Amino acid sequence: MRISGRDPATGRTLCVTVEDGRIGAITEAGGPADRWLAPGLVDLQVNGFAGHDVNAADVDEATVAALVRAVGRTGTTTLVPTLVTAPEERVHAALSAIARARRADPLVAHAIPYVHVEGPFLSAEDGPRGVHDPRYLRPADVAELRRWGDLVGMVTVSPHDDAAIDFIAAATRMGVRCAIGHTHATPEQITRAVDAGAELATHLGNATYTVLPRHPNHLWTQLADDRLHAGFIADGHHLPADTFRVMLRAKGVERSHLVSDATALAGMSPGRYRTPVGGDVELSADGRLSYVGTPLLAGASRSLADGVATAITMAGLTLATGLRLATANPGRFTGGRGLLRLGRPADLITFAWRPGDTTLDVREVLLAGHPVT
Template identity: 50%
Template sequence: MSSVRNLRGRDALTLETIEIEVLDTRVASIRPYSGNVDDLWLAPGLVDLQVNGYGGIDLNAAACDAQAIERLTLLLASRGTTAYLPTVITAAHPEMESRLRTIAEARRNSTVVAHAVPGVHLEGPSISPIDGYRGAHAAEHVRPPSLTEFESLQVAADGLIKLVTLSPHWPDVATYIRALRDRGVTVALGHTHASPEQICAAVDAGAQLSTHLGNGIAAELPRHPNPIWTQLAEDRLTATFIADGVHLPADVLRVMLRAKGIERSVLVSDSVALAGSKPGLYHSPIGGDVIVGADGSVRMRDTGLLAGSGIALKDAVALAAGLPGSSLRDAVRMATEIPGGFLNAPCGRLAVGSSADLLLFRWSAADDTLALIEVLVEGRSMLALQNN
């Protein structure tokens, strides 16, 4: 027997008041609605290009198994993130292979994971080896790009690696970037001390993204040139931003969004397993001994460098939407259709016939997150699942 549901609210992307009819797993119709919807908003499910973990589940921990990844996927969905890229960071080659195999296994074994995970983000290992630029990545495992190594990792991942973050300072990196692009992999620049010339050469070779621009970089930089200015100025690069109020102060985020433009901007969480934890000292595969602050930040104890964020993507949407000169529409676009466009997957859009991955929520400019009323993934209520 078919299941039918109707959701009513203001479309966060068109600002029109609409009614969405969901038939089983798909959007059956979208039509104007003239009734009262109070302050309810509708949007596609959020798309996060950078998730290291959340809610105590760490994708970079040896103990993480396929069942944990399914739990993580359901947890993220209950927070409004219905599609995401599990992110594997710099480590020894066997460890990275193991983590990728686990993600591939989870996707094979679980229809929930298969639907939510269109690929994997490989952040490293070919990033800057220099302190500051390297961030929380382990120095001993940073190494030059190797197509042989990448192909080994891609086999372990069952072909799921869709995004690779690297630094373009390495010799002959343009050849490597072109090889990845030929294999259908999106290349992002991040954790880099590269010169303007090296950055431009990487873009000429096919790099398309900047990973968490303004972070993964030294605390002190030359006034100019430096890697931030070059990437901001390069119109062929779309930048991802961690909008948690910690990684980028509000005025910095505002300026960067203006420079890139909404069309070339993406919000990511860069969330880690300690997201939502009480303040205190913890040990993490990302950063080692880390301190969760009262503001939710996760910092390495010895250096104070950030080691991922403590937010879900819906929190970033609310923060970006509340910036002076910004809007909910812009923020939702940066967390749905724009990142979805890099995944070659049917996510982040609201259309008749699309999968019923939908959010119903309340929000005002004073709110620090979206108040989720309902989250549907293929027509199923994720909030009901989490509450059972």
């Protein structure tokens, strides 16, 4: 199988030959192409998409498989299902469904490298808590992490007390990545958390108080610490353009990546819905997903392909840089996905795009060399 398109970095037309699900050859093709070619997008935070919800009480392996294909059609070939704060038995049920789906389908196993648990070890304070259900927030507990099993590869935790910082150190030793998020931690606690092994900041700039001290505060500390890689939601709602541009400059492109934070309502019609992520939420015509009766956001409703295009516009990025934020950079945390190199998995997309577009118009998707339709 062969797939071709223009290289976003050079503009040259490339032809990729796929052999046994991997990139077997990359050659320069003659003549212009009307599509761009790139590695498949890598999303470290996906709660759901197009009605498929990994946080639903009745989640099963069919839901997980459908989710992989739904986000795959939008260009995301590696996704990390994200479970939010819930009773422990609900977390176990979702993990079991994801594990069964991976065992049943090699392509699902390829697309899902591990699971991200966002909570329940988060701040209970209004603002930092976001729309996580306060009934199920609880202190960080290494024993609970062990009960979750090996499928959990990332945990978002608020390091606002010694138990959470000890948890980060223990989880890191176990090979589980820790991200800081939904927190009211002090700058000193943020630094201690990074010292303990925290590597990422979950959707930085969101899930915090509506009013913060000018300085110091936990945002400045996370932006300043070069040991932290930051995730950003570039959907035009979670961060204003100026804020996103400045945060991206502070972290540097090399320490930044995009996430969709998509919920099951992504790609759905505007209206009011009830969902495990946020409870009663409202999806506006412009894609803003908010908790009914409050200004708080309840996740996102746009794909990562939308986020790449929006990030390019908001921060004045090149197409190649915008793609890097959703391919190679998050790919570091998924075993090196998101690279167009010989021998790598043939997770590839072609798409149309022009400056000012609000999305990447995905035309063709290969997942481990298999077309996603």
